[in-house]
Amino acid sequence: MADAAAGQVGRVQRRRGRRIREILTTAAELVGERGYDAVSLEDVAERLDVTKGSLYYYFPGKDELVTAAIETLGDDWTSRLESLPAAREGSATRRLRALLGEHVRIAVREYPAALRLFLVPSTWPAEQRTRIKELRLRHDRVFRSVLTEGLASGEFAVVAVDPTLQCMHAAMSQAPVWCGELRGAEQERALDELVDTLMKLVARG
Amino acid sequence: MADAAAGQVGRVQRRRGRRIREILTTAAELVGERGYDAVSLEDVAERLDVTKGSLYYYFPGKDELVTAAIETLGDDWTSRLESLPAAREGSATRRLRALLGEHVRIAVREYPAALRLFLVPSTWPAEQRTRIKELRLRHDRVFRSVLTEGLASGEFAVVAVDPTLQCMHAAMSQAPVWCGELRGAEQERALDELVDTLMKLVARG
Amino acid sequence: MADAAAGQVGRVQRRRGRRIREILTTAAELVGERGYDAVSLEDVAERLDVTKGSLYYYFPGKDELVTAAIETLGDDWTSRLESLPAAREGSATRRLRALLGEHVRIAVREYPAALRLFLVPSTWPAEQRTRIKELRLRHDRVFRSVLTEGLASGEFAVVAVDPTLQCMHAAMSQAPVWCGELRGAEQERALDELVDTLMKLVARG
Amino acid sequence: MADAAAGQVGRVQRRRGRRIREILTTAAELVGERGYDAVSLEDVAERLDVTKGSLYYYFPGKDELVTAAIETLGDDWTSRLESLPAAREGSATRRLRALLGEHVRIAVREYPAALRLFLVPSTWPAEQRTRIKELRLRHDRVFRSVLTEGLASGEFAVVAVDPTLQCMHAAMSQAPVWCGELRGAEQERALDELVDTLMKLVARG
DNA sequence: GATGAATGAGGTTTCATTCAT
DNA sequence: TATGAATGAAACCTCATTCAT
Numbered sequence: 041m042a043d044a045a046a047g048q049v050g051r052v053q054r055r056r057g058r059r060i061r062e063i064l065t066t067a068a069e070l071v072g073e074r075g076y077d078a079v080s081l082e083d084v085a086e087r088l089d090v091t092k093g094s095l096y097y098y099f100p101g102k103d104e105l106v107t108a109a110i111e112t113l114g115d116d117w118t119s120r121l122e123s124l125p126a127a128r129e130g131s132a133t134r135r136l137r138a139l140l141g142e143h144v145r146i147a148v149r150e151y152p153a154a155l156r157l158f159l160v161p162s163t164w165p166a167e168q169r170t171r172i173k174e175l176r177l178r179h180d181r182v183f184r185s186v187l188t189e190g191l192a193s194g195e196f197a198v199v200a201v202d203p204t205l206q207c208m209h210a211a212m213s214q215a216p217v218w219c220g221e222l223r224g225a226e227q228e229r230a231l232d233e234l235v236d237t238l239m240k241l242v243a244r245g
Numbered sequence: 246m247a248d249a250a251a252g253q254v255g256r257v258q259r260r261r262g263r264r265i266r267e268i269l270t271t272a273a274e275l276v277g278e279r280g281y282d283a284v285s286l287e288d289v290a291e292r293l294d295v296t297k298g299s300l301y302y303y304f305p306g307k308d309e310l311v312t313a314a315i316e317t318l319g320d321d322w323t324s325r326l327e328s329l330p331a332a333r334e335g336s337a338t339r340r341l342r343a344l345l346g347e348h349v350r351i352a353v354r355e356y357p358a359a360l361r362l363f364l365v366p367s368t369w370p371a372e373q374r375t376r377i378k379e380l381r382l383r384h385d386r387v388f389r390s391v392l393t394e395g396l397a398s399g400e401f402a403v404v405a406v407d408p409t410l411q412c413m414h415a416a417m418s419q420a421p422v423w424c425g426e427l428r429g430a431e432q433e434r435a436l437d438e439l440v441d442t443l444m445k446l447v448a449r450g
Numbered sequence: 451m452a453d454a455a456a457g458q459v460g461r462v463q464r465r466r467g468r469r470i471r472e473i474l475t476t477a478a479e480l481v482g483e484r485g486y487d488a489v490s491l492e493d494v495a496e497r498l499d500v501t502k503g504s505l506y507y508y509f510p511g512k513d514e515l516v517t518a519a520i521e522t523l524g525d526d527w528t529s530r531l532e533s534l535p536a537a538r539e540g541s542a543t544r545r546l547r548a549l550l551g552e553h554v555r556i557a558v559r560e561y562p563a564a565l566r567l568f569l570v571p572s573t574w575p576a577e578q579r580t581r582i583k584e585l586r587l588r589h590d591r592v593f594r595s596v597l598t599e600g601l602a603s604g605e606f607a608v609v610a611v612d613p614t615l616q617c618m619h620a621a622m623s624q625a626p627v628w629c630g631e632l633r634g635a636e637q638e639r640a641l642d643e644l645v646d647t648l649m650k651l652v653a654r655g
Numbered sequence: 656m657a658d659a660a661a662g663q664v665g666r667v668q669r670r671r672g673r674r675i676r677e678i679l680t681t682a683a684e685l686v687g688e689r690g691y692d693a694v695s696l697e698d699v700a701e702r703l704d705v706t707k708g709s710l711y712y713y714f715p716g717k718d719e720l721v722t723a724a725i726e727t728l729g730d731d732w733t734s735r736l737e738s739l740p741a742a743r744e745g746s747a748t749r750r751l752r753a754l755l756g757e758h759v760r761i762a763v764r765e766y767p768a769a770l771r772l773f774l775v776p777s778t779w780p781a782e783q784r785t786r787i788k789e790l791r792l793r794h795d796r797v798f799r800s801v802l803t804e805g806l807a808s809g810e811f812a813v814v815a816v817d818p819t820l821q822c823m824h825a826a827m828s829q830a831p832v833w834c835g836e837l838r839g840a841e842q843e844r845a846l847d848e849l850v851d852t853l854m855k856l857v858a859r860g
Numbered sequence: 861g862a863t864g865a866a867t868g869a870g871g872t873t874t875c876a877t878t879c880a881t
Numbered sequence: 882t883a884t885g886a887a888t889g890a891a892a893c894c895t896c897a898t899t900c901a902t
Contacts, residue, residue, distance in 0.1 A: 052864070059865085077282030078366060080892060093895080094866050102893065156364060161283060203435070203442040206423050207416040211408075214415040218407075230408070237408040240446050261882095285875060297876085299883050307876060469861095487692030488776060490896060502897085504862050512897060569771060571693060612833075613826075613845070613852040620829040621822040628821050640818070647818040651855050667885070674886085695871060708874085709887050717872065 060098055063088060067109035068151075075156030076106055107168045110157060114175040117146060121182045132190030136242065139183060140208065140235045144215045148231065152216040180205060187242065196242040204241050211238055265303055265313075268293060272314040277358025281311060281366055312373045315362060319380040322351060326387045337395030341447065344388060345413065345440045349420045353436065357421040385410060392447065401447035409446050416443055470508055470518075473498060477519040482563025486516060486571055517578045520567060524585040527556060531592045542600030546652065549593060550618065550645045554625045558641065562626040590615060597652065606652035614651050621648055675713055678703060682724035683766075690771035691721055722783045725772060729790040732761060736797045747805030751857065754798060755823065755850045759830045763846065767831040795820060802857065811857035819856050826853055 066087050070079045081102055085092045099105040121127065126138035147154040160172060183205055190196035198204045211234065219230045271292050275284045286307055290297045304310040326332065331343035352359055365377060388410055395401035403409045416439065424435045476497050480489045491512055495502045509515040531537065536548035557564055570582060593615055600606035608614045621644065629640045681702050685694045696717055700707045714720040736742065741753035762769040775787060798820055805811035813819045826849065834845045 056864080074367060075282075075364070077280065078368070081894090082892080090865095091867055092893085093868070096894070096896095097865065153367075159280065159361065159364070162279060163283075199441040199445065200438045202423075203416075203439045206419060206439075207412060207442055210415040210419040211412040214411065218411050233405045234408045234411070236404040237412055237446060240404065240448065241442060243445065243448070243450070245448070264882095286877090287875075296884050298878085298885075301877075302882060466861095484777060485692065485774065487690075488778075491898090492896075501863050503864075503899085506898075507861060566774065569690075569774070572689060572768075573693070609851040609855065610848045613849045616829065616833050616849070617822060617826040617852055620825040621818075624821060624825040628817075643815045644818045644821075646814040647822055647856060650814065650858065651852060653855065653858070653860070655858070671885080696873090697871080705886095706888055707872085708889070711873070711875095712886065 061112075063095065063098060063105070064109045064112040067105055068113035071106055071109055072113065072151035072153050072157055075153050076160060079106075081105075103164060103168065107160075107164075107171060110160070111171060111175060113151070113157070114172075114179060117151075118175075118179045118182060120146065121179075127182075127186070132186055132193060132195045133239070136183070136186045136190065136196075137235060137239060139186060140212070140238055141231065144212050144219075144231050144234060147212055148216045148219050148227070152220050154216055155213045157213075180209070183208060190242060195244070197244040198242055207241055208238050261303075266317070268300065268303060268310070269314045269317045272310055273318045273356075273362060274358070276311055276314065277356060277362040280361045280364065286310075308369060308373060311365070312369075312376055315365070315377060316380055318356065318359075318362065319377075319384060322356070323380075323384045323387060325351065326384075332387075332391070337391055337398060337400045338444075341388070341391045341395060341401075342440060342444060344391060345417070345443055346436070348417050349424075349436050349439060352417055353421045353424050353432070357425050360418045360422065363418070385414070388413060395447060400449075402449040403447055412446055413443050466508075471522070473505065473508060473515070474519045474522045477515055478523045478561075478567060479563070481516055481519065482561060482567040485566045485569065491515075513574060513578060516570070517581060520570070520582060521585055523561065523564075523567065524582075524589060527561070528585075528589045528592060530556065531589075537592075537596070542596055542603060542605045543649075546593070546596045546600060546606075547645060547649060549596060550622070550648055551641065553622050554629075554641050554644060557622055558626045558629050558637070562630050565623045565627065568623070590619070593618060600652060605654075607654040608652055617651055618648050676727075678710065678713060678720070679724045679727040682720055683728035686721055686724055687728065687766035687768050687772055690768050691775060694721075696720075718779060718783065722775075722779075722786060725775070726786060726790060728766070728772070729787075729794060732766075733790075733794045733797060735761065736794075742797075742801070747801055747808060747810045748854070751798070751801045751805060751811075752850060752854060754801060755827070755853055756846065758827050759834075759846050759849060762827055763831045763834050763842070767835050769831055770828045772828075795824070798823060805857060810859070812859040813857055822856055823853050 063084070067079070067084050070083055070087065073079075081092050081095055084105070085095055088094075095105060099108065121139055121142060124138060124142050127135050127142070129135070151157060158172060158176065160169065184201070187196065187198070187201060187205065191198065191201075215231070215234060219227050219234070222230055268289070272284075272289050275288055275292065278284075286297050286300055289310075290300055300310060304313065326344055326347060329343060329347050332340050332347070334340070356362070363377070363381075365373070389406065392401065392403070392406060392410065396403065396406075420436070420439060424432050424439070427435050473494070477489075477494050480493055480497065483489075491502050491505055494515075495505055505515060509518065531549055531552060534548060534552050537545050537552070539545070561567070568582070568586075570578070594611065597606065597608070597611060597615065601608065601611075625641070625644060629637050629644070632640050678699070682694070682699050685698055685702065688694075696707050696710055699720070700710055703709075710720060714723065736754055736757060739753060739757050742750050742757070744750070766772060773787060773791065775784065799816070802811065802813070802816060802820065806813065806816075830846070830849060834842050834849070837845055
C-alpha cells in the first residue's frame with residue numbers, strides 16, 4: 041500500500057510538473073512574442089484555455105510566473121545550443137558558425153521578441169534579477185568557450201573577448217527585428233549572411 | 246500693430262516650441278529608463294511639474310507623444326553624427342571609426358536608455374511604425390554612405406551591406422548596458438575596444 | 451461481527467468527532483485573531499495541515515464552519531461557568547464575583563480574541579444569527595440567575611436587569627484588550643479591579 | 656491678478672476639501688454600518704454616485720481612505736462631545752450623565768457598527784494604527800477629565816479610574832447591538848437605563 | 861476521507877482619455 | 882493654456898465553492 045501511495049504521489053507530482061511546464065511554455069511563447077508588459081495573465085490563461093484564477097494555483101503572481109517562464113525558456117535555449125551535435129565537433133570555426141546559426145534560427149522562429157525577453161522591469165526584486173543574470177551567464181559560456189578555444193588554437197583573432205561576444209549577442213537578439221518578416225529561402229539567406237558577417241569578428245587578419 | 250501681433254505670434258510660437266521640446270525630452274528620458282508600458286502620462290507630467298491634462302493640449306495621445314519623443318531624440322542624434330567634422334574628411338576607415346566612436350559615446354553618456362526607447366509596442370498602428378522606421382533609415386544612411394564609399398574605394402570588404410550595418414547598430418545600442426557602469430579611462434578603453442571590434446566587420450581579409 | 455462493526459463505527463465516529471473538534475478550534479483561533487472576513491478557508495486548512503477541500507467534507511461552507519466554531523467555543527465557555535463550584539454556593543455576591551472572575555480569566559488567558567470572534571457579519575442569514583443569539587442567551591442565563599436571586603434576596607440593587615448584564619458582558623469581552631499585555635501579579639490586580647468595578651453595578655445605594 | 660489667482664486657488668482648494676469631506680463622510684457611514692472588510696470601494700463609490708476610479712484621485716488606496724474616514728468620524732464624534740453645552744456646566748454628575756447619553760445616542764443612531772469601527776485590520780502599518788490610537792486617547796480624555804473632577808470634588812467614588820472608563824466605553828460601543836433595533840420611546844428608555852446603569856460605576860457607597 | 865485542480869465572481873488598483881472651467 | 886475632476890476599461894489578485902479522482 042505504501043508503494044501504491046508512493047505511486048500515486050509520483051503520478052500526481054508528474055502531472056503537476058507537466059501542467060506547470062505547459063503554463064511556462066505558453067507564457068514564454070507569449071512573452072517571447074510581445075514582451076513582459078504587453079502580456080496579461082488573461083492572455084496566458086486564454087491560450088491555455090483555463091481561467092486566470094487557475095494560474096494563481098501554480099504561481100503566486102505574474103512576476104513569478106514570467107520569471108519562471110523566462111528561466112525555462114532560457115534553459116531550453118541554452119540546452120539546445122549545448123546539445124547541438126555540430127557544436128561539439130570539428131574546428132572552432134565550424135562549431136562557432138553552427139552555434140550562431142542555431143541561435144539566430146531559434147530567435148527568429150520561436151522568440152520574435154527575444155530582444156525584449158530579458159529586458160525585465162527594473163522594479164523587480166533582486167532575487168528575480170539575479171536568476172535572470174545567471175541565465176545569461178550560462179548562455180554566454182557556450183559561446184565563450186568555443187571562442188577561447190579558437191583563440192588558443194590560433195584559428196581566431198579578436199580585439200578582445202568581451203566586446204566580441206557582446207556584439208554577437210546583440211546582433212543575434214536583434215535578428216528577429218530584421219529577418220522576422222522574411223520568409224523561406226530569403227530568410228535563410230539573410231540568416232546565413234548574418235552569421236557570416238558575425239564570423240568576421242573572429243577572423244584572422 | 247500688425248508687427249506687434251506678428252511678434253506676439255512668433256513669441257507664442259517659440260514658447261510653444263520650447264514647451265514641446267521639454268515634454269519630449271522628459272518623455273524620452275522616462276521611456277528610455279523604464280520602457281513604453283511602464284511609463285504613465287502621470288509620470289511624465291509629474292516630472293515636468295504640470296498636470297496630465299496639459300499634455301493633451303500638445304499631443305493627441307500617449308502614442309503620439311512617445312513617437313514624437315523618439316523622433317526628436319533620433320533626429321538630434323543623427324544630426325550630431327551628420328555634422329561631425331571627423332566624419333567628413335579623411336579615409337573611409339577614419340571616418341567610419343569616428344562615426345562609431347561618436348555614436349557609442351552619445352549612447353553611453355547621453356542616452357543610456359536608448360535601447361528601451363526604440364522598443365515600441367508591436368501593436369502600434371502602421372503610421373507610427375513607419376515614422377520610426379524612417380528615422381532609422383536616415384540614421385542608417387549616415388553609416389551606409391561611409392560604408393559604401395569604403396567598399397567602392399576598396400578599403401572595406403563585407404559579406405553584405407545590410408547585416409553589417411545591422412550588427413553595428415545592434416552592438417552600439419547595447420553599449421550602455423555593457424559600459425554604462427564603467428568610469429573614466431576604463432570606460433574609454435572599453436568603448437575603443439568596442440569600436441575596434443566593430444571595425445573588424447569591414448576589414449579586408 | 452456486528453460488534454466488531456459497531457466498534458468500527460464507534461471508532462470512526464470518535465475519530466470524526468475529534469477531527470471536527472480540531473477544525474473548530476483552529477477556526478475559532480483564527481477568526482478570533484483576525485476577524486471573520488480576514489480569515490480564508492485556505493488559512494484554516496493550512497494551520498491544520500490539510501487542504502481546503504477537506505473542510506467541505508465536514509462543513510457545507512465557511513459560514514457554517516465559523517458558526518459551529520463559535521458555538522463550540524461558547525458552549526465550552528458556558529459549561530465551565532455553569533460547573534464552577536464557587537458559583538453554586540454562598541451569597542449571591544460571592545457567587546457573582548466568582549462568575550465574573552472566572553469569566554474574565556478565561557477570556558484573557560484562553561480566548562483573548564473572543565471580541566472579534568462574536569462579531570459575525572451582519573449579512574448572515576437568520577438561522578445562524580439565531581443560533582448565536584441562543585448561545586448568548588444560555589451564557590447570559592448563568593449570570594442572570596445569580597443576579598435575580600441577589601435582587602430577590604435584597605443583596606443587589608440595579609437600575610434594570612438587562613442593561614446591567616449587558617454592561618458586564620461588554621466589559622468582560624473587552625478585558626483581553628486591556629489586560630492582555632499585562633503579566634503575573636499585575637494582571638491579577640487589573641482583573642480584580644475590573645471585577646470590583648463591575649460589582650458596583652449591583653451595589654445597594 | 657494675483658488676488659484673482661489666489662482666489663481661484665482658494666476656491667479650488669475649498670471645493671476639493673468639500674469633496675474629500677463628502678467621500679470621508681460616506682465612507683465613515685458605510686464602515687460605521689458594516690465594518691472595514693465588509694465595505695468595498697464600489698460601495699463607497701456607488702453611494703457617492705461616482706465611479707470607483709474617482710476615489711483614487713483623492714486617496715492612494717482603500718486603507719488610507721478608511722483610515723482617514725475613521726479619523727474624521729472620530730474627530731467629529733469627540734468634538735460633538737466636547738462642545739456639548741450640558742457637558743460644560745453643572746455638577747460632575749450632571750455632566751457625566753450628559754456625556755454618556757450623548758455618546759450612546761450618537762453610537763446607536765449614526766454608527767451602528769461602532770464596535771467594529773476601531774477594530775482595524777491587524778495587518779495595517781504602524782502609522783495608521785498610531786493615528787487611530789491617538790483618536791481613542793483624545794476621546795477618552797473627555798470622559799476622564801469629568802471623572803477625575805468628580806472624584807476630586809467627592810461626588811464620585813470608583814474602584815479605579817481605568818477600569819471604570821473601560822467599562823463605560825465597552826458598554827457604550829455595544830449599545831447599538833442592544834438598542835439598535837428598538838424604536839422611539841422604547842429606545843429612549845433603554846438608553847436612559849443604560850446611562851443610569853453606568854452611573855452606578857461612579858456612585859458613592 | 862482527502863486531495864489537487866479549476867472556476868467565477870468580486871475585490872483593489874492603474875491609467876489613457878475626456879471635459880468643464 | 883492649463884487644471885482638476887471624473888470616467889471606464891482592463892489589469893492583477895483573492896477566495897468560497899465545486900468536483901473528479
